[in-house]
Amino acid sequence: MNIPPRQLAPNQRSQVWIHDVVSGQNTLILDTKDLLLEAPNWTLHGDALILNGAGTLWRVPIDRPTLQPIAIGAVPPVNNDHVLDPDGTHIFLSAFDDWHLYRAPVTGGTAVRITGKDGPEGLMHFLHGVSPDGMQLAFVGVRAEKSAGALTFISAEIYTVGADGTGYRQVTSAGSPADGPEYSPDGQWLYFNTEAFSGHAQIARMRPDGSELTRMIVSQTVDWFPHISPDGRTVVYLAYPPGTAGHPPDLWVDLMIVLDGRWARPVRAVRLFGGQGTINVNSWSPDSCRFAYVAYPVDIETAPHDR
Template identity: 40%
Template sequence: MKKLYLFISALILALSANAEKLTSFLEIINIEDGSRRIVKTFPHKIEAPNWTQDGKWLIYNSGGKLYKISPDNPQNPVEINTDFADSCNNDHVLSPDGKEIAISHHSKEDRQSRIYTLPIEGGKPTLITAAGPSYLHGWSPDKKTLSYCAGRKGNYDIYVISATGGAEKRLTTAPELDDGAEFAPDGQIWFNSCRTGLMQIWRMNPDGTNQTQITFDETRNSWFAHPSPNNKLVAYLSYQKGDVKPDSHPANKNVELRVMNCDGTNARTIAKLFGGQGTINVNSWSPDNKHLAFVSYKLESE
């Protein structure tokens, strides 16, 4: 299902490109006061910015490749060498020590997404998941484990695997879509699931036990929970109920960037924007816990 919606979203975007021009805005928002700053405007699609551990770079994907850009001196983005992996999607994750990056790359042979790791400065990727499709989302604090959403026998669930490869372990079994599995600094895994009818934010132990619903908002479908570095706040993206199917996170929609406490209290909207797929697919917190990086978009008739 996830693969189908990703394909449909990409197809719609490709078809609309003949009549409309897409502009991407790489932005930073202050969590406290909601002030926004555009780092750079791109005349094409970019997606999923995340901060390096030292705060000096934002890494994003565009056209199947990865780039880094300085949030303070953004004139010249730098391409990260990913060797043969030139069909990366917006599921790149940085290792806790900042030395490596994990990616999801679609192979030319079967077009299935699989997970690889490589040095943060670039290099030849190492295959981690033999089976596809596998969509990366998290890296454990001890650097030993990767978490991801995978389609196996027609159902998409959350899996974990050693960061060096090996046998994968299935953590969720709900027939509905479970997605966006990301490790928090305390080792818990945050994810989103539409097992209750709407897409909601959940949390579980790293072994899959104690799966607990965190959001109960019947007006929104919520995706991609990202815990802050100090583990006090969680950022996530929401679509209005009825605007999309619960198991879909398409591009080019009016969405809300929201933040809540890690216990689910004090959930609030900090920004409304045109975006969705590509806006905050990865953890985009600044190292100081004060800002989020994200991408908003604009479609204009040519």
């Protein structure tokens, strides 16, 4: 199933921003009309962001924000589901075309395919979480059919697998779409979004074995991709307008903050034009004070933070 990477629409831009949760300030660090960038990860030492665009990875240094391509061999085009290995020197990747997971040096080099050694046939792998010890991966296992050049999704469930590609485990089985599984910093929980409660995506958590499923928030918005800060005190997630199906691009969306477990009182941190690609993976800085995100304004009327 060869699906090309996303591209910018006419007159559209990719803007990479950093939000400071202490001051509330948003800082634009990169603005380009040449490349659709997605899904920032913050490096272990806090000196750069790693994003994907045009099927490859890009490094953006924080002190001098420029686009530096990361050459990775033996891997199909990468998509926007990539997470840094806790060792700080490798990155786990999800690929287009073969829909498998890979591990590669974060500075570039040859990738090694992880999945496909065992596990279900025909499963598409979309990575979102790595356990704190780097030994387990949490991903969305999707089954789909391709017709007339488009994918029709049949199911999306949460799975875990060893970082060596062994020990597949299907964690959810409700039949309701689930996505974005991410380990808590202590490794005791998987936070994710699911339609199991109300028919639209809401934030939940469960143990890595699927037990103790708990809905974290009740809202009318369509809530995706919970990301926990390294100190475990703050969560950011993406809120789509009510009635949104899936996690599409190019809508007005909010990035919501939950402080110290106060799920009943989330606070809007940023309003922006974006959605898909904005914050698909964890983009917290190592000091838990900032997170990165991408906006996709089309013209001056859709510049971030204007509404």
